[in-house]
Amino acid sequence: MKMSMRTAGLALFLVLPCVASCGGDAEVAQAATPASQPVAVPSAAPVPGMHVDSILPPEEEERRFREGLAEPSGLEGGAASREALVRGFVRAVERADTAAVRRMIVSRAEFAYLYYPSTEFTRPPRRMSPALLWFLTMQESEKGIGRLFARRAGKPLGYLSSRCAPEPRVEGANRLWDRCTVTVRLGGAPKEERLFSTIIERQGRFKFVSYQNEY
Numbered sequence: 001m002k003m004s005m006r007t008a009g010l011a012l013f014l015v016l017p018c019v020a021s022c023g024g025d026a027e028v029a030q031a032a033t034p035a036s037q038p039v040a041v042p043s044a045a046p047v048p049g050m051h052v053d054s055i056l057p058p059e060e061e062e063r064r065f066r067e068g069l070a071e072p073s074g075l076e077g078g079a080a081s082r083e084a085l086v087r088g089f090v091r092a093v094e095r096a097d098t099a100a101v102r103r104m105i106v107s108r109a110e111f112a113y114l115y116y117p118s119t120e121f122t123r124p125p126r127r128m129s130p131a132l133l134w135f136l137t138m139q140e141s142e143k144g145i146g147r148l149f150a151r152r153a154g155k156p157l158g159y160l161s162s163r164c165a166p167e168p169r170v171e172g173a174n175r176l177w178d179r180c181t182v183t184v185r186l187g188g189a190p191k192e193e194r195l196f197s198t199i200i201e202r203q204g205r206f207k208f209v210s211y212q213n214e215y
Helices: 002-013 016-022 058-067 084-092 098-103 108-118 131-151
Strands: 159-163 169-171 174-176 181-185 188-194 199-202 205-208
Touching: 058 108, 058 131, 084 098, 084 131, 084 159, 084 199, 084 205, 108 131, 108 174, 108 199
Parallel strands: none
Antiparallel strands: 159 181, 169 174, 174 199, 181 188, 199 205
């Protein structure tokens, strides 16, 4: 029963910040629900503020997505190194600390002002509105972190090391580390696992862009 309640809480942790800050927007969630009920992220159809084939110019899409958000001067929280970020994430999973996990991923404001403007998704052929990209990224994050916590939270992971691609992707002021894995020992031989997706590095701070993983 304890684990099922933890999983229900995880379904809320990525959605609630947007519910609190987005007002009438519904890029990620339609409405706040009681903490005892898991939140179903809408995925079958577009939601208000999210356009698949938008007739709006890109500048207007960005303006609408940023509406009500304070522009951050840089990444807030996170860690001062990639290794420190990964170790902090592992500790958070071991302690079932959802608040710590939430602090390590980019906020909607950071996504809007710091991450999105320089991504390949602002240009053809992969162009995507910020609202849609945010929705898809958070949807995969919620799935990944929920499954990881359901299987691994509250017990030692046996962390040994981590590694990412040899070189980061450089997009504007951002350095993006992909293909990240961690090596853990769970009662046997070391095993390499993908527990999260891209890490963003900006001005000496590191945070996760997505918690999409192999689970």
